[in-house]
Amino acid sequence: DRDWPESVNRITTFAIASLPLLLLLVVDDFAGVHRFLLVVATTGLILLGVSLFLVAATPGNVYLVLAMAYSVVLFGYSTVRFGLAARASAGMSQRRLQALVIGGSLLALAVASGRLSILIAQQQSEWAGLSRLALFGSAIAYAAGFMPPRSFQTAWQASRLQQFLAESTRAPRGSLGELVTALEDSICPMVPDQSIEIALWDDRAGRLLVRHRADARLHVLDNEPEPVRQAFEAQTASFVHDAERSDPANALRYRTLGVRSIMIAPITVDTRRLGVLVAIGERPRLFAEDELATLELLARQVAILVRDFGLQSELTAFRAHEEATGLKDDFLAAAAHDLKTPLTTLLAQSQLMQRHALRDPDRPTDIEGIERLIRETQRMRRLVNDLLDAARGDQIGFVGERVMTDLHALIVEVIAQVPTGRSICFEGVPVQAPIDPNRMRQVLANLLDNAIKYSPDGGDIDVTLRADAGEAVLSVADHGIGIAADEIPAIFERFRRAAGVRQGSMTGLGLGLYFCKRIVEEHGGRISVESAVGRGSRFEVRLPLVPPADLASGDRPAATPVRDL
Known part of the structure; x- marks a missing residue:
């Protein structure tokens, strides 16, 4: 200003010329600036100061042009670096960096306009007005960037937090590991340029557990560094600005892995400590307090999840x-009922035969009795064998020796032994397959028994056999x-019975279909069902016509090499 003393004008000029270097040092602190550029900028400021204070005359146009170029170039460089950092950031840090970009641009315009108001006397008022306006806007932008009002901070955080909440609701919950991985992936864009790890407390191990992810920097957490343990x-x-100075014991590890800053937020619900949310960076953070506040908000949400x-x-x-208790109760009730029936028959028939023998010792033997x-004893033996198979099948398997067998003849044999007046229609062709004949008889007998039992109103039972694409299809x-x-997926499980069957009067242990599935799969085949309530069911068994490689090679101890029957 021409009305101010010359010394005040020179001090003001030098202070304005110093602003670009100060801003460059801020950039160097969080993003790094090439050492050569810092040396050139510092040297330039010294030369400007020397020429300003040691020259007696008023600074001329050459000085003003050089000072303007110096300021505009450094302001421009710093603004570009802030812009690049803003693109790599998110949330409140991104908004603040964007404000600094605007502030730097306006400040460069203010400095250039101020210099031009001195150099161009004809348009002095216009350039001076533009300079003041740009300077005012720059002050507002820098205030929003370096000292944002609380209302700004809340508004800038809200959108990112809402996004995290939306993504967290879609996170997989098959296991805790899946959930944690999904949450870490959702948090990473909100705290960019940092490695994110959720370390949860394990009571049995008595320490924070971390998973080895692809990011090498996260390996610093393997030994529970002191800052993380203290925060937990x-x-x-x-926030640890310099990890090496804060934790000298692990300084070499930090240096090797490129770790400079660490932010830790506790994951806590009420008074229960669940773990910590950690963000690791290779450089100090410009707005660490904002990112730490964001990390705390995210940690609270992670704790709830x-x-x-x-x-x-x-x-x-x-x-x-x-459910297991219910299944056990159902099983015990069914087992008691199924065992009680033949026992009752055995006791009644034995008592009857005893009375007849006591009254008339010479009476002919009661063959029918x-x-x-024998029939009821065999029924009890089958029930006991089923229970034994269910208990030891997982250890020793079900299938024994497999031989080449005519499935057509085996099916005819089983159908002939079914004690029912129900019409069973069989249609098929001779098909040879390597099977355990006794176990396949059991499969077919179980399927026929179910078909008859669960068709109380009668109707034909249709059985078919064919060969298809290297498989026998029954x-x-x-x-x-x-x-x-909704009950089909569970009917092949042990002790499982459909709800309608459990509530009705149809007996059974819930083992038949479980045996069928295990036996068929141990043959290298598969079993499936198509069914509709009130319309019946169709079970299909597919068996390979040649032994699968894993069975033929003798991987199953109980199996023996296939031989012709």
């Missing part, structure tokens, strides 16, 4: 226990009560 124990968020997962897991385990005793279809679609 104190349950307070912390991890707690909810734990509660859901406990609920699932409780329901599974309740003996046959009834199907058993009925026109009975059918199976609900």
Whole structure:
């Protein structure tokens, strides 16, 4: 200003010329600036100061042009670096860096306009007005960047937090590891240029557990560095500006992995410490307090999600226990009923035969009664064998020696032994397959027994056999009560019975289809079902016509080489 003393004008001029270097030092602190550029900028400022204070005359146009060029170039460089950092940032840090970009651009315009107002006397008022306007805008932008109002911070954080909440609702919850990985992937864009790790406390191990991800910097967490342990124990968020100085014991490890800054936010629900959310960077953070505040908000949400997962897991385990208890009760009731029936018959028939023998010792032998005793005893033996198979099948398997067998003849044999007046229609062709004949008889007998049992209103049972694409295809279809679609996936599990069957009067242990599936799969085949409630069911068994490689090679101890029958 021409009305001010010359010394004040020179000090003001030098102070304005110093601003670009100060801004460049800020850029160097968080993003790094080439040492040569820092030396040139510092040297330039010294030369400007020397020429300003040691020259007696008023600075001329050459000085003003050089000072303007110096300021504009450094302001421009710093603004570009802020812009690049803003593109790599997110959330509140991105907004603040964008404000600095605007502030730097306006400040460069203000300096250039101020110099031009001195150099161009004819348009002095216009350039001076533009300079003041740009300087005012720059001050507002820098204030928003370096000292944003709380309302600005809340608004800038809200959108990113809402995005995280939306993504977290879609996170997979098959396991805790899947959930944590999904949350880390969602957090990474919100705290950019940093490596994110959720370390959860393990009561059994007595330490924070971390997973080895692709990012090498995260390996600094393997030994629970001191800053992380302190933040977890104190349950307070912390920012480590220089990891090497803060934790000298691990300085070499930090240097090797390129770790400079660490931000830690505790993951806590009420007073329960669940773990920590850690962000690791290779450079100091310009707006560390903002990013730490964001990290704390995210850690609170992670705590809620991890707690909810734990509660859901406990609920699932409780329901599974309740279901297992229900299955056990159903099984015990069914087993007691199925064992009680032949026992009652055996006792009644034995008592009857005893009375007849006592009254008339010379009476002819009751062949029919003996046959009834044998039949009920065999029924009890089958039930006991089923229970033994269910108990030891997982250890020793079901399938024994496999021989080439005519499935057509085997099916005819089993159908002939079915004690029922129901019409069973069989249509098929001779098909040879390597099977355990006794176990395949069991499969077919179980399927026929189910078809008859669950067709209380009658109807034909259709059995077919064919060869298709190297497989023997056996199907058993009925026109009975059918199976609900939501129960089909569970009917091949041990002790499982459909809801309608459990509530009705049809007996059974819930083992028949489980045996069928295990036996068929141990033959290298597969079993499937198509069913509709009220329309019946169709079970299909597919068996390979040649032994699968893993079975033929003798991987199963119980199996023996195939031989012709």
